[in-house]
Amino acid sequence: MLSVSNISISSGNFQLNSISFEIPDAQCLSLMGPSGSGKTTIMEAICGLRKVHEGEILLDNHDITQLRPCDRNVALVPQDNALFPHLTVHEHLAFGPGLQKWETAQIQQRVEQLATELGILNLLDRKPNMLSGGESKRVALGRALATRPRLLCLDEALTGLDETTHAETLDCIKSSIEREKITTLHITHSQQEAKTLASIKLSIHDLIG
Numbered sequence: 001m002l003s004v005s006n007i008s009i010s011s012g013n014f015q016l017n018s019i020s021f022e023i024p025d026a027q028c029l030s031l032m033g034p035s036g037s038g039k040t041t042i043m044e045a046i047c048g049l050r051k052v053h054e055g056e057i058l059l060d061n062h063d064i065t066q067l068r069p070c071d072r073n074v075a076l077v078p079q080d081n082a083l084f085p086h087l088t089v090h091e092h093l094a095f096g097p098g099l100q101k102w103e104t105a106q107i108q109q110r111v112e113q114l115a116t117e118l119g120i121l122n123l124l125d126r127k128p129n130m131l132s133g134g135e136s137k138r139v140a141l142g143r144a145l146a147t148r149p150r151l152l153c154l155d156e157a158l159t160g161l162d163e164t165t166h167a168e169t170l171d172c173i174k175s176s177i178e179r180e181k182i183t184t185l186h187i188t189h190s191q192q193e194a195k196t197l198a199s200i201k202l203s204i205h206d207l208i209g
Contacts, residue, residue: 001025002046002151002183007055007065009038009045016041019055019207023151023200028177028184030194033204039187042207043153046185047076059150072151075144079156081136083128089115089139090124096147114142117179118172134165138172145180152177152184158193170196 002023009016016038023029031039044050046057048069056065064072075096083092093111102110115121118138128136137157144152154173158166174197177184186197194201 001058001060002185003058004042004046005056005058007045007057008053009041009050010053011038011041011050014038014041016208017054021202021207023183023185025183026181027199028186028197029200029202030186030188030198031202031204032188032191032194035189037204038208039204040155043076043155043185043187046151047074047153048072073149074151074153075147075149076153076155077137077140077144077157079159081128081140083136083140083143085128087127088124089120089126089131092139092143093124093146095143100147110146114146117176118142132165133161134169137161137169141173141176145176145182148180150183152180152182154184154186154188156187156189158188158190173197
């Protein structure tokens with residue numbers, strides 16, 4: 001469960017104050033609103049990428065408000081995927097577990113599991129410049145899920161995909177969230193995405209008044 005309680009955040013001259021909401025275990029909350037309204041700023045604070053000046057963020061009843069990003073057990077799929085150009089798909093999926101010093105056999109098992117479930121098993125030897133937009137998104141999702149994080153953050157993660165690829169990738173993300181039983185915060189402008197993924201829909205205006 002994610003619990004955000006009365007947090008205050010600033011980004012340059014932009015400020016958000018007294019932001020509170022909760023996401024129950026294994027549920028997806030879609031946070032919607034116009035560009036520049038603070039959705040991504042809130043997500044960055046939860047991920048540890050932006051300082052929280054007041055309030056607290058609890059994940060599974062653990063206070064993560066001031067923890068380093070790597071200590072939060074939170075994974076992010078950004079809008080641009082942020083794939084490493086020099087790494088293969090296999091290396092992307094193995095990256096997080098490797099940092100956490102999983103056993104080699106465990107890493108390989110997790111890579112094969114995710115690659116099979118995400119439909120990218122035949123792409124494991126490819127690098128990002130050899131992937132389509134939809135394939136890149138699946139790799140970014142797999143990399144985020146690899147260490148079995150307690151919270152998945154999707155920041156406009158389907159932007160830029162054509163209609164068919166968008167629909168296929170959206171179904172893939174929905175299946176992954178349900179299969180992994182992972183608590184998810186989903187930032188989007190799309191009513192369709194929110195309807196497909198979210199058990200809870202929230203407007204940024206509900207948070208800032």
